[in-house]
Each structure stands twice: as C-alpha cells, then as structure tokens.
Amino acid sequence: VSLEVPCPNCGQRPYTEFTFGGELRDLRSDDAEADYRRVYLRNNVAGEQTERWFHAFGCRRWLTIRRDTVTNVFHEPGSGIDPVRG
Amino acid sequence: VASIRFEGRSVQLRSDDTVAAALFRGGVRTFTRSIKHHRPRGLYCLTGDCANCLVNVDGTPAVRSCVTLAEDGMRVRREGGWPSTERDLLAVADRLHPVMPVGFYHKTFIRPRIAWPLAERVIRRATGIGTLPTGRTPGRKPARTAHTDVLVIGAGPAGLAAAGAAAEDGASVLLCDEARIGERLPPGPALERVRALREEVSPNTGITLLERHMAVGVYEGPFVPLVGEREVVHVYPGRVIVATGAVETHPVFAGNDRPGVWLGRGAVRMVAGHGVPIGDRVVVVAGTSEGVDHLRALVDAGANVVAAVIPPGSEPPPRTPLLAADARVASVLGRRGVGSVVLETATGERRIACDALVVSIGTTPRDGLLRMATGLPVVGAGEVVSPGCSLDEAVESGASAAAGSDVAGAAAEAPPRGSAGYVCVCEDVTVHDLETAWREGWRSAEILKRYTTATMGACQGALCARHLASLAERGVSASSRSNGALTTARPPARPVPLEDLAAGVFEVVEKRSALHDRHLAAGGRIDRSGSWMRPYTYGDVSDEYRAVRERVSVMDVGTLGKFLIGGRDAATLVERMFPCNVADLAPMRTRYLLALDEAGYVMDDGLVCALGDGRYYVTSTSGGAEQMDAWLRNWIDRYGLHAHVIDQTAMLGAINVAGPRSRELLERLSDANLGATALPPMGAADVTVAGIRCRALRVGFVGELSFELHHPRGRSAELWDALIGSGGDLGIRPHGLDALDVLRLEKGHVYLGQDTLPDDHPGKLGLSWAVDMTKPDFIGRTSLERMAAFPLERRLAGLTFDSPPQRGAPLLVGDRVVGRITSCASSPALGAPIGLGWIRAVDGAFPTEMRAGTVTATVVATPFYDPKGERQRA
Numbered sequence: 001v002s003l004e005v006p007c008p009n010c011g012q013r014p015y016t017e018f019t020f021g022g023e024l025r026d027l028r029s030d031d032a033e034a035d036y037r038r039v040y041l042r043n044n045v046a047g048e049q050t051e052r053w054f055h056a057f058g059c060r061r062w063l064t065i066r067r068d069t070v071t072n073v074f075h076e077p078g079s080g081i082d083p084v085r086g
Numbered sequence: 087v088a089s090i091r092f093e094g095r096s097v098q099l100r101s102d103d104t105v106a107a108a109l110f111r112g113g114v115r116t117f118t119r120s121i122k123h124h125r126p127r128g129l130y131c132l133t134g135d136c137a138n139c140l141v142n143v144d145g146t147p148a149v150r151s152c153v154t155l156a157e158d159g160m161r162v163r164r165e166g167g168w169p170s171t172e173r174d175l176l177a178v179a180d181r182l183h184p185v186m187p188v189g190f191y192h193k194t195f196i197r198p199r200i201a202w203p204l205a206e207r208v209i210r211r212a213t214g215i216g217t218l219p220t221g222r223t224p225g226r227k228p229a230r231t232a233h234t235d236v237l238v239i240g241a242g243p244a245g246l247a248a249a250g251a252a253a254e255d256g257a258s259v260l261l262c263d264e265a266r267i268g269e270r271l272p273p274g275p276a277l278e279r280v281r282a283l284r285e286e287v288s289p290n291t292g293i294t295l296l297e298r299h300m301a302v303g304v305y306e307g308p309f310v311p312l313v314g315e316r317e318v319v320h321v322y323p324g325r326v327i328v329a330t331g332a333v334e335t336h337p338v339f340a341g342n343d344r345p346g347v348w349l350g351r352g353a354v355r356m357v358a359g360h361g362v363p364i365g366d367r368v369v370v371v372a373g374t375s376e377g378v379d380h381l382r383a384l385v386d387a388g389a390n391v392v393a394a395v396i397p398p399g400s401e402p403p404p405r406t407p408l409l410a411a412d413a414r415v416a417s418v419l420g421r422r423g424v425g426s427v428v429l430e431t432a433t434g435e436r437r438i439a440c441d442a443l444v445v446s447i448g449t450t451p452r453d454g455l456l457r458m459a460t461g462l463p464v465v466g467a468g469e470v471v472s473p474g475c476s477l478d479e480a481v482e483s484g485a486s487a488a489a490g491s492d493v494a495g496a497a498a499e500a501p502p503r504g505s506a507g508y509v510c511v512c513e514d515v516t517v518h519d520l521e522t523a524w525r526e527g528w529r530s531a532e533i534l535k536r537y538t539t540a541t542m543g544a545c546q547g548a549l550c551a552r553h554l555a556s557l558a559e560r561g562v563s564a565s566s567r568s569n570g571a572l573t574t575a576r577p578p579a580r581p582v583p584l585e586d587l588a589a590g591v592f593e594v595v596e597k598r599s600a601l602h603d604r605h606l607a608a609g610g611r612i613d614r615s616g617s618w619m620r621p622y623t624y625g626d627v628s629d630e631y632r633a634v635r636e637r638v639s640v641m642d643v644g645t646l647g648k649f650l651i652g653g654r655d656a657a658t659l660v661e662r663m664f665p666c667n668v669a670d671l672a673p674m675r676t677r678y679l680l681a682l683d684e685a686g687y688v689m690d691d692g693l694v695c696a697l698g699d700g701r702y703y704v705t706s707t708s709g710g711a712e713q714m715d716a717w718l719r720n721w722i723d724r725y726g727l728h729a730h731v732i733d734q735t736a737m738l739g740a741i742n743v744a745g746p747r748s749r750e751l752l753e754r755l756s757d758a759n760l761g762a763t764a765l766p767p768m769g770a771a772d773v774t775v776a777g778i779r780c781r782a783l784r785v786g787f788v789g790e791l792s793f794e795l796h797h798p799r800g801r802s803a804e805l806w807d808a809l810i811g812s813g814g815d816l817g818i819r820p821h822g823l824d825a826l827d828v829l830r831l832e833k834g835h836v837y838l839g840q841d842t843l844p845d846d847h848p849g850k851l852g853l854s855w856a857v858d859m860t861k862p863d864f865i866g867r868t869s870l871e872r873m874a875a876f877p878l879e880r881r882l883a884g885l886t887f888d889s890p891p892q893r894g895a896p897l898l899v900g901d902r903v904v905g906r907i908t909s910c911a912s913s914p915a916l917g918a919p920i921g922l923g924w925i926r927a928v929d930g931a932f933p934t935e936m937r938a939g940t941v942t943a944t945v946v947a948t949p950f951y952d953p954k955g956e957r958q959r960a
Contacts (some may be wrong), residue, residue, distance in 0.1 A: 003307060004322055012322075019716055025684075027724060028403070039684045054716045060733075062716075062723045071461070072306055083546045 006074050010057040021052030024064055046070050088158035097162075099617050100360075105151035105162055106132065106139045106719030107401030108358040115423060117151065119166035119736065121213050121543070122514040123180040126422060127798040128345025130511075132271060132352030133581075135333045135452065136513045140215055140817045141165070146585025147216025148581055150542065151353075153265065161556055167215045181779060188519035188538050189526070196566065197333050207697035215544065229318040229590025234260040234294070236488070237323035238311055239301045239455060241267045241788050243477055245329030251436035252327075253292040260292055260321060262312050264300035264580070272383060274356045279477050283926050300585075303577020304328075304459040313582055318589035323465035327487045328456045332449035332469035333933030336511070336549035337371075338504030343511050348959045358387040362541070369427050370394040371415055374474060377446030382900030384444065391439050395429070409436070418443060449473040450501060457575035464493055465491075473499075500556040509557070510550040512543020521555050531558035531571040540571060544581050551575075599644040600739045600802035608820060616709040618645045619821040630821035631828055632916060634788050637817035638745035640809050641826065643794060644802060646713025649718060652701040655727035660694060660702050663849070665857040665864050673698025674770045676783055681706070681717060686847045689904025691712055693857075695770045702780070703770075703796075707838055721865070736763070739802035743809060744792035746960065751813045752793060760793070767959045777810035779946065788829040789952055791960045826910045831920060834884050834948025839921050841882060841908040848872055851883050852948070856951075875928035879927050882908075884948035886939050887919040895937040897923055897943055906932055907943070915951045922948075 003015035023042060025026040029035035043049065047069050055061055088099040090244040097112040106129055109117070116126040117139045127138040131850045134153035143149040143616050151162070167174030174180055181188070187193065191209075236252040238245045241263035257330055265527035267284050271277040287293050299312040299319060308326050312319040334349040341347070348364060348374070349554045350354075356362050369383045375530055378400045385391055397410045409429060416430040419437075426439045451473050456466045467487035468480040475483065506517055515538045528537045529682060531554055540554050541547035547554070555571035602619065612623030621642070623630065660668045666677050676810040677697040683689050688823060690710035695703040706714035711733075718731045743752060749760050758764075758773035760782070765771050770783045778801045787793030796807055810818055821829075827837075836842060847870060848857050857870065883905075890912060899903035912923030925932050925945065938944045952958070 003309075012233075014320075014322075021720065029868075032245055032868070032872065036872065039869055051719070054720070056712070056716065060715070060719065 005053055005055075005063075006065070007053075007055050007058060007061075007063060007064075009061055010055060013055070017055060019054040019056045020068055021054055024052055025052040025084065033043040033084075051076055088156075088936040090156055090158070090160040090162050092162045093164070096532060099156050099158065102264050103156045105141065105143060105154045107356065107362060108150075108156045109141075109151065109162070109459045110356065110360045111360070114164075115946060116172055118215070119171050119176070119347075120343070121166075121215060121512065121516050122186075124167060124174050124177040124184055125180050125242070125343060125514075126174075126177075126345055126509070127343060128423070129356065130347065130352055131333065131349045131549075132355045133333060133349075134264070135545055135548040135668065136336075137215070140822040141243050142216060145219045145222060146583070147218065150232065150581070152367065153270070154670070164721050165212065168212070170929070171303065173480075179212070179290060181704040186218055186523055188515070188522050198835065222836070226314065227318050227586060227589040228601060229320055229322045231322065232260060232294075233322050234258050235324045236260070236327060237262070237308075237321050237325075238327045239263075239310070240329035240331060240468075240470075241280075241284075241297070242271075242329060242331050242480070243279050243283065243288075244278065244331075244470075244480040244484035245327070246287060246488070247481040248327045248467050249293050249331060249484075250283065250291070250490045251488035253487040256323075257292070259293040260296065260323065261287065262299040266297045267295075268943075270355070272351070272358055274379065274383070274739065276477060279481070283481075287911075292434065295847060298544065300580055300582075301455055302582050304464055306462060306575065308459065308462045308464060311587075311658075313586045318586055320590070325465075325490075326459065327465055327467050327484070328453070328459070328627055329467045329484060330452045330455060330470050332473040333452045333548050334446060335448040335450045335501045336553065336761065337445045337447055337502070337508055338507045338517060340413045340504075341420070341424075341857060342415075342504070342507040344420060344424055345418070345422070346416050346424030346442050347418060350377055352386075352442055353442070353444040354380050354383045355388050358383050361387075361449070363389065364444075364746055365424075365440065366390060367392045367440040368442045368444060369438055370444045371413070371429075371447065372396045372400075373447035374449075374453045376449070376474070377398060378585045380444065380446050390527075392440055393429075400438050401901030412540050414444065414502070415443070425691045430503075448501065452548060452832040453578040454546055454548065454551075454575045457572065458577060460532065462627065464938065473918065485621065500559075503553075503556060503714075509553045510540035510543060510547075510549075512545050513541075515550075517557075520554070524557070529556045529558070531555050531573050534558055535573050535663060539884075546579060547573065547575070567799045572777050583918075599642050599643070600799045601642045601644065601741075601806055604803055604806050605642065605660060606821075610820075610822060615645075618708055619683060620708075621820075621841060622644065623822040627822075627824045627828075628914065630819060631824035632828055633817060633819045634744050634790055634821055634825065635915070636746065637812055638743065638747040638751050638808065639819060639821045640813075641742075641821050642742065642802075642806075643708075643709035643742045644799065645711075646735070646740055647704075647708065647714050648733040648740070648796065649704045649706070650712065650734055650737050651704060651718065651726070651729060652702060653729035654700075655725075655729040656700055656702055658723065659722060659727050659729040660704070660720075661861070663718070663865055664694065665820070665861070665870075666694070667858040668694060668696070670701070671696040676768050676770055676785055679704065680844045680848055680853060680857050681714065682848070682864075682866030682870075684865055684869065685845075686866035686873060687844060688842060688846050688848060688851060688853070689717070693783065695781075696784060738796050738797055739792055739799040739805070741795050741802070741805060741809065742786065742792055743789050744786055744790050745814045746791060746957070747813075748791050748793055749960075751809065751816055751818065755808055762960070765793075776805055778805050778808075780805070780932045786833055786958060788826065789833040789949065789955070790957050792958070827909070830953035831909055831922065832910050832913050832915050834922070834950060834951065836922065843924075849873070849878060852882060861911070877930070880924060881932065882922055883922050883925045883932070883945045884950060884952075885921045885943045886911075887921065887938070887943050888915070889941050891921065891938045891941040891943065893921075895938040895941075897938050899924065899928060899933045899936055900926070904928055904936060908937060920950050 004012045029038045089096045093592045118127045134150045137153045140148045141151045164171035196235050233259035236259045238249045238261045249259045253259045269279045299314040310321045329823045355833040382403045394724050395413045411433045413429040413431045416428045428437045451470045453470050467484045489909045558571045597618045605621040676693045679692050679694045681690040692706040715733045780797040783794040897901045905925035907923040913920045934945045
C-alpha cells in the first residue's frame with residue numbers, strides 16, 4: 001500500500017481497493033493500422049497520463065483520472081476529463 | 087520475584103530490566119554466534135541498532151534483547167552454534183577463514199554441480215540467526231489506517247521540537263518512536279531536555295503520540311507502516327520528518343567484534359542505567375565530547391577505568407589515568423572476551439590489560455529511513471542530518487524542518503578506516519574481505535555490497551553502510567566527507583516479523599453458497615474453487631455421474647455470476663459488448679455468450695437471456711463474476727450509455743436440475759408447463775417450483791435434459807430440500823465438481839482458464855459459431871478480422887488415448903513438442919480416456935496422432951458424447 005486514489009465518490013482511498021484499468025484508449029480507430037496500435041500498443045509514458053481505475057471495493061464506479069507515472073501524483077478527480085472520450 | 091527462564095535456569099529480574107540486561111547481570115557474555123565464522127558476540131550498542139543481542143523469546147527468533155523489556159515468565163534461549171551458543175564447535179569456521187575467502191560460495195560450489203544440494207544442506211544447518219517457529223499460529227495484529235499532515239519519526243529533542251512547531255502552525259501531527267520517550271537516554275542534559283519538550287506534547291495540541299511504534303520504512307505516497315506491540319498503523323502523511331538520531335560510530339580494528347567491546351552509549355546504559363558493571367578493568371577511548379560525557383558517567387557509576395583517551399582540551403573526570411590524545415585502538419586480544427587492548431600512538435604501541443573496552447569516537451546518522459525516501463516530501467532533523475550536533479542545534483533543526491525547510495546538515499564524516507577487523511558484524515565481512523573483493527575488481531559500493539553481503543544483515547547497514555561507502559570511494563575521491571557512495575536503503579529499516587507485514591490482510595476471502603450447510607450435511611468434500619467453497623464430491627463420483635446420465639441429479643450453481651442489465655440502452659450495450667447476435671434474440675430465449683477483450687481474446691463465457699421487457703439477464707463463470715461486473719460497468723461508462731447493471735450474484739441462488747428424469751421431477755413440484763414446446767432448449771421461463779419463484783433456463787453444461795433454476799438466495803435450501811425430497815424414487819443424488827468435470831469433458835466443453843490461454847480467440851477454441859461476424863461492431867471485432875487473415879497455428883482439440891495420460895503432459899510428434907493436455911478423464915460413456923489439449927500445426931497441418939509419454943493420443947471431433955445433442959434437446 002503506497003498509493004491513495006482520489007475517488008470522486010468515496011474520497012482518498014488506498015489503491016488496494018481499486019482495479020487498475022490501464023491508460024485511457026480511444027474507443028475506435030480510423031484504419032486497420034491505427035486499430036492495431038490502439039489495441040496492442042501502450043504509450044507507457046513517463047509523466048502524466050490519463051487512466052482508468054475501477055473502485056472495486058468501494059462505489060464500484062470507474063473513474064478517469066490523470067496521474068503522473070513518475071511521481072504518482074494524482075490530479076484532482078473531475079478535472080475536466082470526459083470519461084467517454086478522455 | 088519476577089524471573090525469566092533462560093536455557094533451563096531461572097534469571098531474576100529487576101524493574102526496568104531489558105532481556106539483555108537481565109541476562110548480562112546473570113552472567114551471560116556470549117549472546118550470539120556470528121553467522122559465518124561462529125565467533126562469539128556479546129552486547130555492544132544497547133540501542134537496538136546492531137544484531138549482536140538477538141535471542142529467541144517465547145519461540146520468536148531474532149528478538150533484539152537490548153530493547154525488549156523483560157517480563158516475568160518469558161522463556162529465553164540463544165540460537166546459533168553447535169552444540170550450544172556458549173560452546174560452539176563450529177567456531178572452527180573462524181580458523182578456516184583464510185581458506186574461506188570472500189565470495190566463497192561463488193568460487194567453491196561451482197562443480198561438480200551435484201555436490202551443491204549436499205553442501206547447501208550442511209551450510210544451511212551451520213549458518214543462520216534463528217529457527218523459524220513452526221506449528222504456531224501466527225499472531226493476528228489488527229491494522230488501522232491513519233492520515234496526518236505531518237508524521238514525525240523519532241521523539242528525541244529534534245523530533246519533539248519538530249512535532250511541537252508543526253502543531254503550532256496548525257498541522258495535524260503524528261509523532262512516533264520505537265521506544266517510550268526518553269527510555270533509552272541515560273540521565274543527563276539530553277534526558278532533561280526531552281522531558282521538558284515532552285510536557286508540550288499532548289493530544290490537545292494536535293499531536294498524536296505513538297510510543298513503541300517502529301517505522302518499518304518510507305514508501306512512495308508517502309506511506310509509512312508503523313509496527314506497534316498490538317497493532318500496525320498504516321500512516322498516510324502529507325509529509326514526513328525523520329528524526330531518528332544517530333548511532334555511535336562502529337570502530338574497526340582487529341578484535342572489534344569481541345564480547346567486552348562496547349559502544350559508549352551501551353556501556354553507560356548498562357553500568358549507570360541497569361547498574362551492572364561491564365568489567366573490573368575498563369579502558370575508555372573517547373573521541374568526542376559525548377565520549378567524555380560517557381567516561382564521566384562510567385566513573386560516576388563506579389566503573390574502574392584503568393586508562394582513558396580523551397580529545398585534547400577536554401576535562402577528564404578526577405583520578406582517571408589518561409593516555410596520549412592521539413592514541414587509537416590497534417587491536418583487542420584475548421581468548422573469549424577482552425584480555426587486553428593494544429593502543430597505537432605516534433610514539434609507539436602500548437598494551438593495557440583490561441576486560442572491557444568502551445569506544446566512543448563519533449556518531450553516524452541513523453538515516454536508513456531518510457535514504458529510502460528519495461523524491462518524496464521527507465526531510466531530516468537533528469542528528470540524522472547533523473550527527474554530533476548540540477541539543478540546541480537539534481531543537482532548532484526540528485523547528486525548521488517543521489517549517490518545511492530541508493535541513494541539510496553537514497555531511498556525515500566518514501568513519502575512521504581500520505586496517506583489520508569486522509566492518510559488517512552481522513554478515514561477518516572483514517576489512518580483508520572487502521580489500522580482496524576490491525582487488526578482484528568489484529569497485530563500487532553497490533557491487534561490493536552484493537558480492538560480500540556487507541550491509542545486508544539484520545542491522546541493515548546501521549553500523550557499516552558508511553564504512554562500506556568510504557572503502558568504495560577510495561581511488562575515486564580523496565574526500566572523506568562525501569556520502570556519495572552510500573548504497574540505496576530499502577525497507578524494512580529494522581527486522582520485522584512477517585506476521586506484522588501481513589497485519590490486516592489475514593482475512594482470506596472464502597465465499598459460501600446458500601447451500602453450504604446442505605453440502606456439509608450430505609457429506610460433501612468441500613474445498614476451494616477460486617474464492618468459493620464448493621463441494622467436489624459427496625462420496626461416490628461415479629454414481630453422481632450415473633445419476634446425471636441415467637436418472638436425475640442436482641448441482642449447486644449459485645456461484646455463477648448473475649447480472650441484470652436494464653435501462654434505455656440495455657440492448658445497445660449487450661449488442662456492442664458481446665460477439666453474439668442479441669438483436670434477434672426472442673423474449674425468454676437464451677444464447678451462449680463469449681466475452682472478448684479488445685484484442686479479440688476470450689475473457690469469459692456465459693449466457694445472455696432476453697427478458698422481453700428491454701432488460702437482459704447475463705451469467706458468467708463463477709470465477710469471472712467480478713471481472714464481468716467491472717467489464718459491464720466499464721463499457722456503460724465508456725460508451726456513455728443509459729444502461730445500468732445490477733450484480734445479482736450474491737442475491738440469487740441457482741440449482742441445476744439435470745438428467746433424463748429432471749422434467750418428471752420438476753413437474754411434481756410445479757404446475758408450469760415444462761414441455762419441450764413450452765420450454766424448448768435454450769428457452770427460459772419464470773415458473774414456480776415448490777412454491778418458490780424461479781427463472782428456469784433450459785441450458786446445461788452436462789449434455790442432458792437440464793433446467794437451471796435461478797431463485798432468491800434466501801430460499802435455496804428450501805428448494806434444494808424439495809427437489810431431493812421429491813426425487814427419492816427417481817434415484818436423485820447431488821453431483822459435485824469432480825463428476826461435473828467428466829460430464830462436461832464428454833461434451834467437449836472448455837473450462838476457461840484451465841483449457842484456455844490468455845491469447846485465445848474463439849477460432850482457436852472451436853467457438854467461432856458463437857461469434858456473429860455479420861454484426862457491424864462489437865468489442866474485439868476488428869482484432870478478430872485481422873487475425874482471420876492468418877492461418878490458425880494452434881487450436882484446442884478433442885483427444886482420445888489408448889491408456890490414461892497425465893494432465894499437463896506434453897504432446898509429441900517424434901521428438902517435437904506440438905501440444906499439451908489441458909484436461910483428461912476416463913469417460914464412462916466411451917469406456918476410454920478422453921481429453922482436451924493444445925495442438926500446434928506442423929508444416930501447415932495439425933497432427934492427428936501424438937505421443938504423451940507412453941500414451942498415444944488421437945485427435946477426434948467433439949463432443950465425445952451425444953454429438954448431435956439429442957439428449958439435451960429431449
């Protein structure tokens with residue numbers, strides 16, 4: 001236990017209550033090549049990324065949130081990220 | 087009188103005795119045997135930093151006896167050494183030291199390879215610091231979580247000042263210390279200062295005090311677990327102030343590890359604090375003003391100091407024979423303990439007979455916690471950043487740390503180098519070993535550490551990390567003030583029992599179905615299946631099998647994932663998420679459902695039933711229920727649909743009634759029309775059975791006429807009893823997972839996870855029929871299209887064998903492995919062993935006959951049993 005995820009419904013909660021959903025990806029792609037990249041390749045950024053977390057042992061809601069993967073600093077939930085399109 | 091049991095004798099206690107003090111008063115001098123050379127080791131630091139005093143207390147190994155308060159009735163014994171710690175024949179290892187060079191294992195046990203298992207057994211028995219307790223239930227400490235603005239670790243002068251200042255600024259403060267405040271300080275100005283500061287610390291100032299709570303480590307977050315005697319506290323602080331002080335510098339000279347050599351604080355604590363003399367003739371070597379204080383305290387307490395070295399200009403206590411100020415210890419001689427000390431001065435050597443040597447030549451930061459906190463809001467205060475600072479300076483440093491400034495003190499001075507002796511006492515690494523390693527080319531602190539294991543012992547480098555850094559820096563820099571070569575510190579900072587690390591996580595999920603008690607009463611052998619406890623058999627697997635095939639049987643399938651999907655967009659959600667066609671699914675009809683991920687790989691399977699009112703009822707495997715729930719919710723969210731999901735897994739029970747006479751049984755308990763026209767295969771109906779509302783699904787895994795009855799969980803037992811009670815004359819009996827495994831295998835049904843791999847698309851599993859590629863879009867569709875362009879190089883196949891094979895066995899063609907058996911059983915219906923397994927295409931074609939050991943495997947079409955499915959459709 002070393003991370004706390006700011007859940008918009010439940011507040012600061014230990015990450016062990018969550019399932020990590022990975023970086024936010026597009027829902028669809030324009031062509032086969034882009035789709036291949038969308039499905040199989042990850043950006044794996046060192047820095048800020050938008051990602052999905054599922055509060056499995058809490059409100060059972062998904063949240064879309066920005067986190068700095070280097071410092072593990074989360075940005076406040078509801079920081080203007082559209083959960084549908086990112 | 088209170089006493090402890092020590093190796094068969096009784097040792098009396100005085101108040102405030104630690105285990106170490108009681109044993110020392112009782113005459114114990116050798117507390118441990120060193121890990122490799124079996125050298126006797128005695129009390130040394132008495133501050134909980136070194137590993138010399140580890141004993142077994144009440145069955146727990148490696149307890150730091152110098153900081154463990156003795157309690158009446160404790161059972162204490164030493165560990166290590168054979169036949170005993172006191173008289174250890176393995177000490178011959180010490181004489182073998184010259185032929186056991188550093189890196190001994192790497193160099194010696196290379197060949198013959200078969201010798202290693204034997205050597206390992208011998209070595210393991212001869213080394214180690216204790217025996218793990220067996221047959222004992224580990225303690226179950228509760229864990230709690232604490233949030234605070236500021237966490238201060240260490241309640242000495244700097245820590246108390248930091249806590250006070252932070253609280254004054256309005257921050258919430260948690261102050262912890264591994265001891266009680268002042269407990270380990272000898273009488274003197276430091277203790278008085280701490281007591282005065284202590285007065286200011288109370289809960290109503292916004293400071294929560296946790297004494298005897300040890301910080302295990304600083305993790306990112308920051309997150310700091312504190313181990314207390316009766317609890318573990320998981321602290322999430324906004325920032326951390328580390329005020330863990332300093333440990334006295336470990337002097338390195340020949341014989342520096344002998345019992346009778348003491349660090350100054352330890353000696354004073356024993357003599358002045360516990361009132362036990364450490365020897366008849368004591369030599370004190372002081373290099374700092376703190377050392378002179380120790381000398382004075384020892385003389386005041388009545389120690390017979392026969393010689394002392396003090397820094398120039400300091401004032402010695404009266405009647406103390408002084409030696410030249412530049413004298414340094416060259417070596418300690420003696421058979422078991424200290425017999426004499428050889429001091430080296432500019433004018434020559436001098437040997438002084440004595441039985442105790444006290445060395446106090448400086449301080450080394452106790453900064454393990456600080457060094458593991460790179461990049462986190464963690465600062466140090468007091469001696470941990472400015473070793474040797476005055477009390478006023480420590481208090482001031484605490485206050486400025488509270489104000490947020492990163493108190494960078496003077497870098498710790500490198501400890502004086504010795505030409506012989508033990509650098510790392512815990513791991514038996516000498517100056518000679520490190521020099522050998524250096525010559526062999528291991529020329530950085532991190533690599534020297536891994537090669538020699540210096541700093542890797544129980545003290546975690548508290549004594550030796552800076553010695554190692556200093557040695558590693560030679561040739562790199564002439565500076566003696568740099569900490570650049572310090573190795574990375576990692577948690578835990580102190581030895582922690584595994585049971586403390588597990589505190590709060592001992593609750594193992596063990597789900598029970600509503601019928602658990604019925605299974606027990608029926609003699610079911612219940613065991614884990616994923617997170618569920620499920621019956622594997624009720625005693626006679628083959629009759630359970632026959633009941634399904636020939637008569638009627640029931641199975642508890644309440645563990646299946648069960649989801650109700652509703653809302654305006656429910657149909658859109660199901661259609662877009664799953665590869666089967668849902669749009670043309672008539673009301674109260676079910677369809678087999680695969681859940682694919684975006685890569686087109688099979689995640690789970692189940693059923694979807696259209697309820698006819700715009701809602702859908704979806705089931706998943708028992709193990710996949712939680713994932714399915716998250717998966718459904720994810721796509722509602724991502725697609726932005728007006729749909730919602732109710733996880734009914736826990737609120738509904740389900741019983742599968744299977745067998746040729748299952749309809750007959752149900753008709754006895756229900757007025758509903760369960761005929762093949764009213765309730766056809768893959769049909770569903772809301773019916774009343776034995777007075778209980780059920781959703782009956784004509785689906786099944788076992789290949790016989792069967793009805794899954796989904797019903798309110800609270801009435802499961804009632805329904806179960808009614809079914810069993812009415813089926814007596816039909817030969818009903820329940821079946822468990824063992825019979826199910828044979829039944830489903832005869833139908834060629836896969837167990838996801840057992841028969842499948844993470845990258846299986848439906849085609850590889852022979853499940854393409856469950857995918858409607860005419861649908862314009864569903865999750866995984868584009869990936870399936872892409873993969874369809876490639877030839878199938880691996881597929882799951884039905885297999886028959888000429889004799890029973892082993893599950894998991896590789897399948898071979900010639901010498902080439904072309905597959906693996908994932909499931910196998912002896913099929914009563916076929917009277918032969920059957921199975922499922924992976925096969926790989928060889929030169930573009932799948933093999934039809936393979937070998938698994940001595941067994942011949944032949945590829946056949948599935949299902950093995952009733953290939954046309956006539957029985958199921960009855």
